Amino acid sequence: MKRYAPYIVFALMAVLPFLGLSTYVMHILILMLMWSVIGMAWNLLGGYCGQVSFGHAAFFGVGAYTAGILYFKGGVSAWWGIPLSIPILVVEALIIGFICLRLRGPFFALATLAMGEVFRVTAENLRNFTQGTLGIMLKERTWVEKTWYYYIILGLSLFTFLVVRKVIQSRLGYYFVAIREDQDAAESLGINTTLYKTIALCLSAVLTGLAGAFYTNYMGYIDPEVVFALHDISIVTIMVVMVGGVATFWGPVVGAVIMVILAEFIRSLPRLGSAHQTLFGILLILIIIFLPNGIVGDFSKLKRIFGFGRRS
Amino acid sequence: MDSVALEVLLQTLISGLLLGGLYALIGIGMTLIMGVMKIINLAHGELMMVAMYMAYWLFVLFHIDPYVSVLIVAPLMFLFGMAIQKFLINPVLKVESILPENQVILTVGIGMVLANLATIFFTSDYRSTPVDYASDAWYLSDYWRGSPIELSLSVPWTVSFVMAVIITIALWFFLSKTDTGKSIRATAQDIDAALLMGVNVERMRLITFGLGAALVGAAGCLFIPIYYLYPALGGRFTLIAFVITILGGLGSTVGAIIGGLLLGIFESLTATYIGMGWAPVGRFAIFILALIFLPGGVASLLRRRRLGG
Amino acid sequence: MTALLEVRGVSRFFGGLAAVMDVSFTVNKGEIVALIGPNGAGKTTLFNVINGFYKPSQGEIFFKGKRISGMKPHQICRLGIARTFQVVKPLQRMTVLDNVIASAFLRTKSRSEAEKKALEILKFTELYDDRDMISKGLPLGKRKRLEIARALATEPELLLLDESFAGLNPTELNKSIEIVKKIRESGITILIIEHHMKVIMSISDRIVVLNYGEKIAEGTPEEIANNPLVIEAYLGEAQDA
Numbered sequence: 001m002k003r004y005a006p007y008i009v010f011a012l013m014a015v016l017p018f019l020g021l022s023t024y025v026m027h028i029l030i031l032m033l034m035w036s037v038i039g040m041a042w043n044l045l046g047g048y049c050g051q052v053s054f055g056h057a058a059f060f061g062v063g064a065y066t067a068g069i070l071y072f073k074g075g076v077s078a079w080w081g082i083p084l085s086i087p088i089l090v091v092e093a094l095i096i097g098f099i100c101l102r103l104r105g106p107f108f109a110l111a112t113l114a115m116g117e118v119f120r121v122t123a124e125n126l127r128n129f130t131q132g133t134l135g136i137m138l139k140e141r142t143w144v145e146k147t148w149y150y151y152i153i154l155g156l157s158l159f160t161f162l163v164v165r166k167v168i169q170s171r172l173g174y175y176f177v178a179i180r181e182d183q184d185a186a187e188s189l190g191i192n193t194t195l196y197k198t199i200a201l202c203l204s205a206v207l208t209g210l211a212g213a214f215y216t217n218y219m220g221y222i223d224p225e226v227v228f229a230l231h232d233i234s235i236v237t238i239m240v241v242m243v244g245g246v247a248t249f250w251g252p253v254v255g256a257v258i259m260v261i262l263a264e265f266i267r268s269l270p271r272l273g274s275a276h277q278t279l280f281g282i283l284l285i286l287i288i289i290f291l292p293n294g295i296v297g298d299f300s301k302l303k304r305i306f307g308f309g310r311r312s
Numbered sequence: 313m314d315s316v317a318l319e320v321l322l323q324t325l326i327s328g329l330l331l332g333g334l335y336a337l338i339g340i341g342m343t344l345i346m347g348v349m350k351i352i353n354l355a356h357g358e359l360m361m362v363a364m365y366m367a368y369w370l371f372v373l374f375h376i377d378p379y380v381s382v383l384i385v386a387p388l389m390f391l392f393g394m395a396i397q398k399f400l401i402n403p404v405l406k407v408e409s410i411l412p413e414n415q416v417i418l419t420v421g422i423g424m425v426l427a428n429l430a431t432i433f434f435t436s437d438y439r440s441t442p443v444d445y446a447s448d449a450w451y452l453s454d455y456w457r458g459s460p461i462e463l464s465l466s467v468p469w470t471v472s473f474v475m476a477v478i479i480t481i482a483l484w485f486f487l488s489k490t491d492t493g494k495s496i497r498a499t500a501q502d503i504d505a506a507l508l509m510g511v512n513v514e515r516m517r518l519i520t521f522g523l524g525a526a527l528v529g530a531a532g533c534l535f536i537p538i539y540y541l542y543p544a545l546g547g548r549f550t551l552i553a554f555v556i557t558i559l560g561g562l563g564s565t566v567g568a569i570i571g572g573l574l575l576g577i578f579e580s581l582t583a584t585y586i587g588m589g590w591a592p593v594g595r596f597a598i599f600i601l602a603l604i605f606l607p608g609g610v611a612s613l614l615r616r617r618r619l620g621g
Numbered sequence: 622m623t624a625l626l627e628v629r630g631v632s633r634f635f636g637g638l639a640a641v642m643d644v645s646f647t648v649n650k651g652e653i654v655a656l657i658g659p660n661g662a663g664k665t666t667l668f669n670v671i672n673g674f675y676k677p678s679q680g681e682i683f684f685k686g687k688r689i690s691g692m693k694p695h696q697i698c699r700l701g702i703a704r705t706f707q708v709v710k711p712l713q714r715m716t717v718l719d720n721v722i723a724s725a726f727l728r729t730k731s732r733s734e735a736e737k738k739a740l741e742i743l744k745f746t747e748l749y750d751d752r753d754m755i756s757k758g759l760p761l762g763k764r765k766r767l768e769i770a771r772a773l774a775t776e777p778e779l780l781l782l783d784e785s786f787a788g789l790n791p792t793e794l795n796k797s798i799e800i801v802k803k804i805r806e807s808g809i810t811i812l813i814i815e816h817h818m819k820v821i822m823s824i825s826d827r828i829v830v831l832n833y834g835e836k837i838a839e840g841t842p843e844e845i846a847n848n849p850l851v852i853e854a855y856l857g858e859a860q861d862a
Contacts (some may be wrong), residue, residue, distance in 0.1 A: 054416075111558075111603060114599055114600075121593050180410075182716060189695075191727075192696075272626045278428040285400060288404055
C-alpha cells in the first residue's frame, strides 16, 4: 500500500484542475509543488547524506538563468532550459562539491552559503550575460492558463519523489545515511565518501535546478535578488524540510504545503505582512526547539501530545 | 610605476589596512564563539547591525559620539548575547536531532528576526551618522612639503582603527591574564578537560557569547562614523566574519586578526583595480582559495612554524 | 608462510612529536597477532596508519605485496583490510541489520544479496535477535560486536580489532573470544590491540609490543611474558595498578 501512496496522491492531484479552481488557488498549488521538488532535492543531500547546504539558491538560480539566457541570448523557448540545464547543473555541482565537500558539518553549510552568494553577486555583475539587476523578462508566456504549468510541475514532483525513493532504497541510500551517521566509519567500511557525497550533491543540484528552470517559464521574470536569494530561497528550502521532516519521504511535501500556505497567509495580513521574515524566523526557532525532526519525523510525538491533551 | 599609480596603490593599501583592522574585530568575536561553543553564529552580522542602530540613536537623540557610545553599546550587547545564549541556543544544544547543524540554522532564524524587526521599526532607509569630523583627513603634504606623492588618512577611519587595536589588546589581556579568560581558553581547547578542572562550562559559554556580541557591537560603533546603516547589512557582515574565520583558521584569535587584515587589503585592492561591484566576489575568491590551498587557515601556517614539524 | 601485511619502518609525526617511530613487523596469513603497549604507546595511531586515515610520515606498508601506504581508507578496505574502532562508531540511527547491510554492499550486487549476507553475519556474531534494534540503543558489549559484524561484512582478509574486549563483562568477554576464534577458523587473519593480558596470552600466536611509539619486543606469548623490557614497560605498570 505504502508503495503506491505517491501514485494515489499524485493521481488525486491530477484531478484537481477539473474542479474549476480559481487562478489564485492554482497558483498556490503550483508553488507548493515547486517547493516540494526543491525540498525533496535538498533532503536527499541534507537529510539523508547529512550535508546541510545553505546555498541551494545557487542551483535554483543557475537552473532559472539557464532557461532565461537560452531565451534571451539564444532566442529559443525557455522550456529548453529544463533539459539543457541538467549538464550545466552537474558541472556546477562538481565545482561546488570539489570546493565545499572537503569541509565537514557546519563548515560545509557555510561554505555552500558563501557559494550561493558568489553566484548571486556574479549574476548581478555579469551584465552582458544576465542583464544584471535588471533581470530577464520573457516577452510572451507559453500559456495564459495555469493548468499546463500545473501538470508540468506535478509531473516533475512525482518524478522527483520517485527518484529520491529509488535512490534511498538502493545501495546509494545506505551509503548516504552511513556517511551522515559517521563519515570515518563509512570510509573505513569501504565507502568512497567523497564520491558518494558528490553523487548526492549532483542529484540534489539537478533536481533543484529543474525547479528553477520551471520557475523562469512560469513566472516569466527573474532577477538575481529573487532566484539567488539567501533567505527567500536557500533558507526557506531548509525550513520546508525542517518543518516537514528531515530524512522522510513525505516531509518536504508536507513542509512545502505548510510553508506556502503560511507565507500567503502572513502576506495577506494587513499589518503583519512586512513582518513575514520575523514570523518565519520565530517559527524556525520554535520548530528547532520543539519538533527537531519535523512534523512527519516527530509525528508520534505530536500524536502523543495532542492525544494526551484530548483525554485529560 | 609612475607616481600616480604608486599613489593609488599606497592609498588602496592604507584604506585596506584600516578596513582590515575593523574586520579583525568582527572576526575575533565570531572565532571566540566558534572556539568555545563549536557553533557558528550566523546572526553575528545582525548583532552588529543592532549595535549600530543603538549607536545611531544614541547620537541622534542624545548627541553621544559613536566613539563614546562604545562604552554603552558594548555592555548592552554583552547582555543581549548572554540572553540569546541562555534562552535560545542552550536549549537547542540539548535537543537530539538528525542534523547537528540545527544550532547553526537556529542562529539563522535569530538573524532573520533581528533584520526583519529592524526593517519594521526603522524602515529599510540608508542612514548615516552626521558626525562633524566625517570627512576630515590628514594629508602627507601637510607634514612633508617636498613629498613626491600625496597620501591621505581619513580621521574617522584612523580613529576607528586605533580603537579596534586597543580593544583587541584589551581582549588579549583578558584572555591571557584573568582567571575567567583562562577558563574560556581551557573550554575552547578541551571541554572534558575543562570540566575536570572544575571550569563551569555553561557559564563560560554564556560569557563567551556575550563577549562575542560585545566585540561585534563595539565594531558596529566604530563603523558608524564611516559607513552607512541599513537593516540588511547584517547578512553581509556575517559572511565577512565567516570568511575571516575560515581564512584565519577556525577558532584562532591571531588567525582572525591576520585574516581580517588580509581580507580588508584584498577587498580594497579588488575595489580599486577591478571595480566596486566586484569587491564581494574578491572576498569569496580569497575564501575559496583559502579553502582549497590552506584548509587550516593562517593559523595552520603559524602552528607549523612553531612546531617545526 | 607468506606475509599478508608488512609494516616497514613506519613513523608518524604530529607537529614534530612522534606517535609512532620506525616500527616494522609482519603479519602472516592465518595468524592472530596482538599489538600491546601502555596507553599512549601509539597502537591506535598505527591502526590509523595501516587503515589509511593517516599517511605514514616515513616508511611503507604492504598488503599482499602491494604498497597500500598513501591509499584512502575505502580503497584499503576494498583490498581486504577491515577495522573496528576503540570508541565504537555505529551508524547510530540505523538498525543493527541496516548497519551490516551498509557494509555488505561493498561486495554484493543487490540489496537482497546484501541483506542475506548481513543476516548470516548477524547469526555468526550472535546479534541476530537484535537485528531490528536501533544501534544507538544497544549495550556496549553488543555495540562492540556490531563493530566486528560490520567489519566482517566487507569480507576482509585481515581484520584489525581495536580493543574489542575492553569494558565487557565476563559473559560478554567469553562470547567475544569465541567469536574471534571462530573468525580465525574461517580463514581471516587478525591483528588485535588489547589490554586484557589473559585474553592476549590465550588467543594470540605472536605479540608485538610498542612503547612510546617504538617497537620494543616481538615474539610468542611466552617470550613476551619473560622479556624484561616488556615487563618493565608494560607488565610492571599493570602490576603496579
